[in-house]
Amino acid sequence: MEVLNNIVFYSLDKAIKSYRQFAQKQLKAAGFTITIDQWLVLKAIEEDNSISQQEIAARVFKDVASITRIIELLVTNNLLSRHFHPADRRRFELKLTPEGKKTMENLKPYIQANRKKALKGIAAGDISRLQKTLDQIIKNVSS
Numbered sequence: 001m002e003v004l005n006n007i008v009f010y011s012l013d014k015a016i017k018s019y020r021q022f023a024q025k026q027l028k029a030a031g032f033t034i035t036i037d038q039w040l041v042l043k044a045i046e047e048d049n050s051i052s053q054q055e056i057a058a059r060v061f062k063d064v065a066s067i068t069r070i071i072e073l074l075v076t077n078n079l080l081s082r083h084f085h086p087a088d089r090r091r092f093e094l095k096l097t098p099e100g101k102k103t104m105e106n107l108k109p110y111i112q113a114n115r116k117k118a119l120k121g122i123a124a125g126d127i128s129r130l131q132k133t134l135d136q137i138i139k140n141v142s143s
Contacts, residue, residue: 019114019118020036022118023036023111024036026113026114027039030110032103032106033077034079034103034107037060037070038070038073038079039104039107039111040060041056041060041071041074042074042096042100042103043104045080045094045095045096046104049093049095049096051094052091053091053094071092071094074100078099079096079099080100081094081095081096081097
């Protein structure tokens with residue numbers, strides 16, 4: 001009989017969930033009120049300020065309704081501005097506010113420290129191989 005801990009996808013999911021819980025705990029301890037999901041949305045917009053809500057949902061693996069709620073919170077907390085898109089009034093133009101940019105900048109050292117802690121003891125070559133392996137899995141199931 002197959003045991004959960006011997007299933008690679010179970011271990012991947014467990015690692016991701018453990019990391020997210022750890023990272024959220026560290027951010028909270030540092031006094032941040034932003035969630036990992038909120039950070040992911042801000043990061044997606046920071047990387048591409050022409051991104052749509054549907055594209056954000058796909059990029060951060062959330063449904064559109066969840067993204068809408070997250071965006072609403074980010075707007076309420078003055079981390080994000082939302083205006084009708086000038087060329088398409090069915091879309092919103094999303095931009096980080098000055099406070100949102102400051103928050104992202106302030107979060108960087110904590111995000112980097114969280115990643116460093118999670119990857120401690122893992123050689124750079126192993127991380128590179130893991131990234132290639134994960135990319136191959138994604139390619140295999142995306143075809």
